[in-house]
Amino acid sequence: MERDIVLDRMHSTRRMAADVGGDHGGGDDDYESKKKAIPISTRFANFIARNGLLWPCLALAFVVVLFSSSVVFYTRSLVCVAPTAMDPHSRVAFFGLDGLESDFGSLGVPWCRSKHGKTVEWTTKDLIKGLEEFIPIYETRPIKNNMYGMGFDHSFGLWFIARWLKPDLMIESGAFKGHSTWVLRQAMPDTRIISVTPRHPEKYLRKGPAYVDQNCTYFAGKDFIDFGNVDWKSVMSKHGVTDLTRVLVFFDDHQSELKRLKQALKAGFRHIVFEDNYDTGTGDHYSLRQICDQSYIRGGGHSCFKDSDEARIRARRKQFWEKAVDIDELCEPGEAWWGVRGYMRDDFNHSNKPISYAEHFQNSRFVESILEVYWELPPVAGPSLTHQTRYDPARSVPPIVEDGRYGLFRRIGLGRLETSVFNGYTQMVYVQISDPDP
Numbered sequence: 001m002e003r004d005i006v007l008d009r010m011h012s013t014r015r016m017a018a019d020v021g022g023d024h025g026g027g028d029d030d031y032e033s034k035k036k037a038i039p040i041s042t043r044f045a046n047f048i049a050r051n052g053l054l055w056p057c058l059a060l061a062f063v064v065v066l067f068s069s070s071v072v073f074y075t076r077s078l079v080c081v082a083p084t085a086m087d088p089h090s091r092v093a094f095f096g097l098d099g100l101e102s103d104f105g106s107l108g109v110p111w112c113r114s115k116h117g118k119t120v121e122w123t124t125k126d127l128i129k130g131l132e133e134f135i136p137i138y139e140t141r142p143i144k145n146n147m148y149g150m151g152f153d154h155s156f157g158l159w160f161i162a163r164w165l166k167p168d169l170m171i172e173s174g175a176f177k178g179h180s181t182w183v184l185r186q187a188m189p190d191t192r193i194i195s196v197t198p199r200h201p202e203k204y205l206r207k208g209p210a211y212v213d214q215n216c217t218y219f220a221g222k223d224f225i226d227f228g229n230v231d232w233k234s235v236m237s238k239h240g241v242t243d244l245t246r247v248l249v250f251f252d253d254h255q256s257e258l259k260r261l262k263q264a265l266k267a268g269f270r271h272i273v274f275e276d277n278y279d280t281g282t283g284d285h286y287s288l289r290q291i292c293d294q295s296y297i298r299g300g301g302h303s304c305f306k307d308s309d310e311a312r313i314r315a316r317r318k319q320f321w322e323k324a325v326d327i328d329e330l331c332e333p334g335e336a337w338w339g340v341r342g343y344m345r346d347d348f349n350h351s352n353k354p355i356s357y358a359e360h361f362q363n364s365r366f367v368e369s370i371l372e373v374y375w376e377l378p379p380v381a382g383p384s385l386t387h388q389t390r391y392d393p394a395r396s397v398p399p400i401v402e403d404g405r406y407g408l409f410r411r412i413g414l415g416r417l418e419t420s421v422f423n424g425y426t427q428m429v430y431v432q433i434s435d436p437d438p
């Protein structure tokens with residue numbers, strides 16, 4: 001680029017020298033001196049008389065466009081200014097717009113492999129259209145501050161998937177105050193929900209906002225029974241469901257996803273969404289993300305070597321993202337990095353069992369043997385737009401609305417939401433499973 005500019009300058013210098021040296025012949029020299037003698041106003045009037053107003057109008061339009069785009073660019077920068085170390089402005093200054101995600105690009109984002117390479121039907125265009133529709137719905141949510149529950153990204157993901165699949169029945173495990181039940185209801189207004197959760201959401205109603213659904217069977221309070229212990233065959237037939245492949249199961253109960261996957265498969269369910277698909281080194285339960293983080297998978301596997309690029313990149317990114325983990329947090333002294341420092345966590349980290357790398361590897365092979373589709377919900381928008389400061393975008397797939405697309409971000413209504421709702425992204429995942437091939 002720089003070289004092109006230099007060459008271009010050299011060419012124009014040469015052109016000027018040739019012009020001055022009289023490349024056009026003596027007659028032209030005469031013409032040049034006469035031209036200099038004519039006043040500018042007369043030259044302009046002559047130009048208009050010869051060419052009309054088209055060219056001056058075009059030039060004026062060009063100046064107006066240039067001016068307004070620089071105003072838009074300038075005000076966009078103003079919108080991004082915030083005074084903390086985690087602020088998007090300093091991150092952009094530090095990494096550059098591409099650098100927001102490029103560092104970990106070299107370390108990679110592990111992606112579970114599906115058996116037959118199948119993927120989802122929907123496209124980014126469908127997701128953008130969905131966002132446009134969902135934002136006004138989300139603004140009417142009964143629980144405005146859903147701390148410890150889902151934020152905007154995952155609410156959108158769950159709503160979108162449920163609406164796309166149009167299941168005959170929806171099951172959720174882990175309801176808290178009922179926000180996710182409300183999201184499922186918005187997606188499918190007339191479809192039966194079964195909610196499995198220790199504390200009935202109506203209990204929260206006494207203290208503040210909560211949501212209790214009228215078309216929902218609650219296994220809650222004294223009727224609570226863990227998903228793994230429910231006789232799903234009899235519950236399904238009680239609800240008139242004969243085809244279990246038409247049921248959507250949503251887990252937000254912080255249990256080992258390996259355990260839940262096996263239970264769901266055994267019961268005959270095929271469509272599953274996990275809310276908290278935690279990254280390696282983070283979270284309170286063993287997740288699909290962690291299971292598929294394997295050296296043989298592109299982007300998987302880690303090094304605990306302190307004098308390495310990975311260690312340096314992690315240390316640098318840790319300064320900018322609350323959930324980024326550096327090499328010390330990632331690795332146990334014995335260099336165990338899988339799961340969380342070599343541990344398989346379960347049940348909100350109430351159970352924390354060490355596993356060997358061989359076991360971790362076998363878990364991944366098992367998951368691969370039953371996976372038809374694995375799809376991580378992208379973050380709804382890049383961090384320079386949402387101002388989120390928690391998850392490292394380098395450890396996620398590219399967002400639906402990418403950094404720099406401020407016009408789109410505003411046009412579809414994302415700009416109306418308060419920034420705190422974008423802070424809860426943990427790679428929600430949709431999987432489709434089937435029995436292992438014989």
Ligand SMILES: C[S@@+](CC[C@H](N)C(=O)[O-])C[C@H]1O[C@@H](n2cnc3c(N)ncnc32)[C@H](O)[C@@H]1O
Pocket residue numbers: 146148149150173174175176177178179180196197198199226227252253254255
């Ligand atoms: C993170 S909250 C769920 C948030 C909710 N989905 C939302 O979006 O607001 C986790 C919930 O799981 C519940 N829970 C704990 N153990 C559970 C279990 N074994 N089965 C189902 N839910 C469980 C907790 O009581 C809590 O309500």
